[in-house]
Amino acid sequence: MIKRILNIISAAIHEGLDQIEDPKMMLNHTLRNMEDELSKARHAIVKQQAIAASYEKSLDEAQALEDKRRRQAEQAFNAGAEDLARKALSEMKHYEARAQYYDEQAELAYGQVRELKEQGVLLERRYEELKDKKQALIARANVAQVKERIVTALHSIDTDSFCREFQRLENRILEKEIRAKAGTSFATDEMCYARVEYADEVEKELERMRKEKIS
Known part of the structure; x- marks a missing residue:
């Protein structure tokens, strides 16, 4: 999502100043859009961090239950209660699988957090660059418009008659x-x-x- 927004913004900036009727309005609009996307990116990062933390918490709980069922199975087996030991081992395997699943999901979620942060940093850098270039781009657009009017005026004058x-x-x-x-x-x-x-x-x-x- 963020990459798509960056591509759209980059294309708009490099589209050509001759296409800009009101450069100040266009740049302000672009900046507002980028601010909205930055806000969404920050929210997405926080949400993804919460999801990753939730998986990590579930991982800790599953590992704790896995260890607990392992101890219970050993105790039951040592006591000669194999049926109880079998049941405890079955639950241990269940929690072991859950722990593996939560570990994979937590790693994936944290990877997505890192990616979102990198893209967010890139978007924020582009935003700051555009803010810095705003006045320069407006000035360039104004000069381009004045030159265009002068060229148009010159073309409309009968220079041969003069x-x-x-x-x-x-x-x-x-x-x-x-x-x-x-x-x-x-x-x-x-x-x-x-x-x-x-x-x-x-x-x-x-x-x-x-x-x-x-x-």
């Missing part, structure tokens, strides 16, 4: 940059041309300004 729009914007900016650069070059060339064209008149004005300064 790329074309950005290309048009880049082309417009480039055109503005070219026009601005061309305008600056034109203004500079125009100023240079003006300086050459009016060079003579500029010199005349400078000469006039010099004469006025001397006079």
Whole structure:
């Protein structure tokens, strides 16, 4: 029973976080199930221990009666009462068989107790591991869900349209940059041309300004 529960729990944990709609709820539910199974396992161990103890008690009682009937048979035989000795020996054999049966059953019951304890320890270890991993698993599930939403969103976006729009914007900016650069070059060339064209008149004005300064 416990092994089956462990297999089910292990399969649920490793099923895949993409299958979990509410990881916190699923993990809490799993933990509660494991707590219930731990409680059942502890109860089964106690019950099996009681059964083993009962067989052991019956074994002690059967062995005591076997010894008692053996002594009675010896006493009757020594007293010459063979019929009574025969009856005592018959009962002795009965209790001897019962003692053997109880011994076998007690050994089997204690073996089952050991097995249940081992499986209970394994279940409890898995339970503690899951408790320790609970927050980490929830975090991983949340990250996986966010990534899945992002991928879904990206797939729903027409990336080609966005790329074309950005290309048009880049082309417009480039055109503005070219026009601005061309305008600056034109203004500079125009100023240079003006300086050459009016060079003579500029010199005349400078000469006039010099004469006025001397006079």
